[in-house]
Amino acid sequence: MTALEQTQTASTSAGMPAITYNFAYLDEQTKRMIRRAILKAIAIPGYQVPFASREMPMPYGWGTGGVQVTAAILGMDDVLKVIDQGSDDTTNAVAIRGFFETTAPGVATTTRTQDATVIQTRHRVPEQQLQAHQVLVYQVPIPEPLRFLEPRETETRKLHALADYGLMHVKLYEDIARHGHIATTYAYPVEVDGRYVMDPSPIPKFDNPKMDDSPALQLFGAGREKRIYAIPPHTRVVPLDFEDHPFKVQHFAKPCALCAATGVYLDEVILDDRGGRMFVCSDTDYCNTRQAEGHRGEMSALPEAAE
Amino acid sequence: MSTEQTPAASTSELALGFSDPVREAQATFKAVMWAVSRPGHRMPLATNLKPPAPLTPEMAALALALADYETPLWLDPMLAKHKGVADFLRFHTGAPITDDPAAARFALVREPGNLPPFTDFAQGIPEYPDRSTTLILAVTMLSDAPFTLEGPGIKSTRSFGATPLPADFATRWADNRLLFPLGVDLLFTTSGLVSALPRSTRITAEA
Numbered sequence: 001m002t003a004l005e006q007t008q009t010a011s012t013s014a015g016m017p018a019i020t021y022n023f024a025y026l027d028e029q030t031k032r033m034i035r036r037a038i039l040k041a042i043a044i045p046g047y048q049v050p051f052a053s054r055e056m057p058m059p060y061g062w063g064t065g066g067v068q069v070t071a072a073i074l075g076m077d078d079v080l081k082v083i084d085q086g087s088d089d090t091t092n093a094v095a096i097r098g099f100f101e102t103t104a105p106g107v108a109t110t111t112r113t114q115d116a117t118v119i120q121t122r123h124r125v126p127e128q129q130l131q132a133h134q135v136l137v138y139q140v141p142i143p144e145p146l147r148f149l150e151p152r153e154t155e156t157r158k159l160h161a162l163a164d165y166g167l168m169h170v171k172l173y174e175d176i177a178r179h180g181h182i183a184t185t186y187a188y189p190v191e192v193d194g195r196y197v198m199d200p201s202p203i204p205k206f207d208n209p210k211m212d213d214s215p216a217l218q219l220f221g222a223g224r225e226k227r228i229y230a231i232p233p234h235t236r237v238v239p240l241d242f243e244d245h246p247f248k249v250q251h252f253a254k255p256c257a258l259c260a261a262t263g264v265y266l267d268e269v270i271l272d273d274r275g276g277r278m279f280v281c282s283d284t285d286y287c288n289t290r291q292a293e294g295h296r297g298e299m300s301a302l303p304e305a306a307e
Numbered sequence: 308m309s310t311e312q313t314p315a316a317s318t319s320e321l322a323l324g325f326s327d328p329v330r331e332a333q334a335t336f337k338a339v340m341w342a343v344s345r346p347g348h349r350m351p352l353a354t355n356l357k358p359p360a361p362l363t364p365e366m367a368a369l370a371l372a373l374a375d376y377e378t379p380l381w382l383d384p385m386l387a388k389h390k391g392v393a394d395f396l397r398f399h400t401g402a403p404i405t406d407d408p409a410a411a412r413f414a415l416v417r418e419p420g421n422l423p424p425f426t427d428f429a430q431g432i433p434e435y436p437d438r439s440t441t442l443i444l445a446v447t448m449l450s451d452a453p454f455t456l457e458g459p460g461i462k463s464t465r466s467f468g469a470t471p472l473p474a475d476f477a478t479r480w481a482d483n484r485l486l487f488p489l490g491v492d493l494l495f496t497t498s499g500l501v502s503a504l505p506r507s508t509r510i511t512a513e514a
Contacts, residue, residue, distance in 0.1 A: 023329045032375055035336045036412075039373075040437040042343045043492045043505035045459045049437045073340065075333045161433035193459050193507065195488065217344045232344045232460035232507075 024071040025103040030054055034072035034228070038219060041230035046192030047160070048143050053226040063096055063122055064223030066139035070120045073135060073219070076106035081116035086124040086265070086282035096120060111285050123186075125207040127264050127286040130216035132233065138201040140222035143229065145189045145199040165197045168240060176245055185250065191238045192231055205239065206249045206265045212237040256281045257299035259290035320391075322358050324371055324399040335372035339494060342503040347456045347467035349449050352501040359391035361417050363445045365496035367395070370443070374400040374413055381411035381428075381440070385418045411440050419444040420471035425483045425491050436488040439506075443494045446470060449502050455512035456504075464511065467502070469495050477513045484509050 022028065030052075037051040056064040074080065080100055084092035088111040097109050110116050113128045120137040130136060142148075146156045149167045159167070168189055175183045188205035192198050200211060201220060211218060211231060218231040231237060241247040255262045257278040264286065266279040278299050281287035296304060325331040331354070338350040358367035374380055380402045386392045393404045396415075405411050408427045416422060428440035450468040454477065457464050473479065483490040483506060490506035 028328060028332060029375055031336075032332070032373060033377065035340070036373060036378070037437070038340060039343050039441070039492070040439075042340070042460075043507060044436055044488045045507060047436060047488060050435075073333075073337065075337055076330065157434040217340075232505075234462045235459040 021103050023076075023104055024074050024100065024107075025057075026054065026068065026071045030068075031072045034068055037228045038069065038072065038230065041219070041228050042217070042232050044196075045231055045235050046190075046196030046198040046229060048222075048227040048229045050226055051228050053223045056223065058095070058099070060224040061141065062092060063120070063139035065221030065225075065228070066120050066122070066137050066223075067096060067099065067221075068223060069137050069219050069221035069228060070100070070118060071104070073137075074100065074104055074107055074118060076104075078117045079108045079110050079115055080104075081110050081113065081119045081285075082121075083119065083124060083126070083283075083285075084122040085267070086126070086286075087284045089284065092122055112289075113283075113285050123202045123204075124265070124282060125203055125210045127261075127281070127283040130210075130214055132215040134216040136214075136216050136218045138203075138218065138220045140199070140201040140220045140227070141224070142187075143199055143220065143222040143225050143227040145187075145197050160196060163195065165191075165240070168197060169242075172240060172242070172245075176242070182241065182245055182247075188247075189240050191240060193235050193237075197240065198229060198231075200237075204250065204265055205247075208237070208239045208247070209249065252279060254279055255297060256287060256290075257297040259287045259295045259300070260297040261287065261290055261295070321398055322356070322395055324356070325368075326355065328371075331368070332372040335368045338501050339369065339373070339503070342494065342501045343460075343492070343505050345460045345465075346458060346504055346508040347454075347461065347465040347502060349500045349502045352496070352499060359389065359395050361385055361389060362392045362395065362415070363417070363496060363498075365498070365501060366415055366417070366443055366445050369494060369496060369501070370396055370402075370413065370415065371399050374402040376401040376403070378412035379403045379405040379410050381405055381408045381414040383414070383416045383418055383421070383423075385421075386415055408440065414440050414442045416442055416444045419446055419469070420473065422473050422476075422479075425479055428491050430486060430489040430491065433489070436490075439489065439491055441492045441494060443496065444469070446472070446495050446497050449495060449497050449500055453514035454510045455514075456508050457511045458505075458508040460505070461508070467504075469497075469502070477510050480504070480510050 037049045041049045082093045082097040084090040113126045118135045122139045186204050187202045220229045239247040252266050258280050265282045267282045269278050338352045342350045354364045354368040356364045356367045409429050431439035446469040448470045451466040452468040454467045493504040495502045
């Protein structure tokens with residue numbers, strides 16, 4: 001036995017206490033502070049409530065805001081789903097799901113949209129219609145829709161206070177002047193209940209209509225920027241546009257190559273270096289469910305469903 | 308009332324707080340979160356707390372779940388009269404008790420029939436409308452009359468009522484709504500239930 005091994009054995013047998021965390025990682029005072037911010041956010045739809053964001057055991061940009069919101073609302077009877085760009089099995093989703101499996105014992109996790117009570121998402125809204133008991137928690141990098149137009153927080157605060165959103169309309173107009181159409185395709189600004197203009201987080205504008213009159217509660221957490229905001233269920237959420245340039249979502253020429261779904265958001269997958277590519281559902285749970293139901297796209301490797 | 312008081316009653320007289328703080332605080336918050344998300348909707352709120360009268364168990368649960376050293380509490384005259392209430396809240400939450408309603412983040416109102424004007428409380432400021440007071444009211448009954456509600460969180464309309472409330476409640480609430488995004492939010496508690504009127508809600512009819 002080497003010296004190193006001996007040391008390790010000694011420290012283990014000496015009964016080093018295992019590191020334990022409070023349920024869902026955050027301490028109770030932090031949860032209370034976040035919960036109070038969430039209640040204000042729901043009461044003032046679209047308004048960004050400042051909160052004392054904590055340092056989390058993951059870097060900024062990996063969903064620290066969403067994780068804190070999820071940790072503050074999660075109870076032992078909840079079922080958690082985590083998606084990253086619609087997918088349950090990419091790094092960010094797997095890491096955050098694992099984080100809560102470790103720190104929130106008793107909380108079940110799932111990949112099925114309809115079984116979840118809390119869905120934490122990075123940059124997508126699930127294709128399946130959400131239900132009244134569900135909470136959708138968005139990870140937000142830059143919560144301030146006016147930030148790239150006006151860098152000063154003191155000024156953007158004032159613009160929100162005065163409901164002065166002319167700057168944003170100018171930006172959209174400049175898109176039209178330059179490109180002939182509104183070229184903003186993600187993080188497309190929305191007006192919430194006729195008052196606050198809000199950044200929906202970098203979801204494709206394809207998902208914007210799903211925010212309007214949603215039966216589910218939508219919460220947004222920005223960890224680095226220390227803001228929480230919300231859209232209550234059944235709230236009017238309108239993308240900004242012009243009468244002669246109305247808001248339009250993306251359309252795809254072909255259905256999903258695996259499940260033949262239409263009217264869903266598709267990801268491009270490069271297949272080779274000769275221009276081969278396929279378009280598949282970004283929402284993996286939706287795609288898998290359809291394939292299990294027997295739907296087959298043109299590139300599906302699964303056998304044809306039995307008639 | 309004064310915040311400087313004689314030492315608290317001996318600890319043996321102090322009522323217990325949550326027996327399972329993590330779980331009970333979460334369950335209480337979740338009920339309040341859904342209540343605020345669906346204005347006028349009555350959410351079940353179970354609690355085993357036995358706070359000193361006249362503080363009700365549901366009010367105590369909300370205070371313990373939401374208040375701490377960062378959130379000054381204001382007590383209405385009925386609660387302020389009973390020293391045991393302030394002692395209980397101070398011990399379990401650590402929250403300072405204030406007699407200035409405008410300095411309070413939460414106001415506990417045991418006699419909602421004698422509700423002070425909403426403008427006595429913090430309204431927030433235009434840049435930070437969240438810096439406002441949330442009123443926690445103990446009502447004897449929550450019902451479906453006489454008010455019709457509209458606004459975020461409500462599919463088309465919802466009926467709502469609470470007893471007792473001041474006779475001019477609808478007018479006061481309309482004035483509060485006019486201030487939007489400033490204004491106060493109301494949480495109604497009664498035996499086993501919690502309901503809410505966030506500032507975004509409009510009362511569109513009174514039967």
